[in-house]
Amino acid sequence: MKTTINTRTVFLFPTALIFNCFTSGIIRRKLKKGKIRLTTKQIKLFIKELKRYRKKHTDWNLIEIENKNGYTIKVRI
DSSP: OEEEETTTEEEEOOHHHHSSHHHHHHHHHHHHHTTOOOOHHHHHHHHHHHHHHHHHOTTOEEEEEEOTTSOEEEEEO
C-alpha cells in the first residue's frame, strides 16, 4: 500500500501485512461494534478479491482526497 501526501511525503506499507487472516479478525470485531455483521470467511474472501484486483489494476487508487487548499492524499494498494 502506498500513501502519498502532496506528492512529497510517501508512506509504503507491505500489503501482505495489512490484508491477511490475522487482520480479518480485527476488522470483523471493529465492524461488529459498528453493528455490521460479517463473518471471518466473508472478510477473508473480500481481502482475497481485493488482492486479485490489485494485481490486475496496478494504477488503481483506493482513496483520493483533494482539499480546496490544494492538499491531496492518495492511497494506492
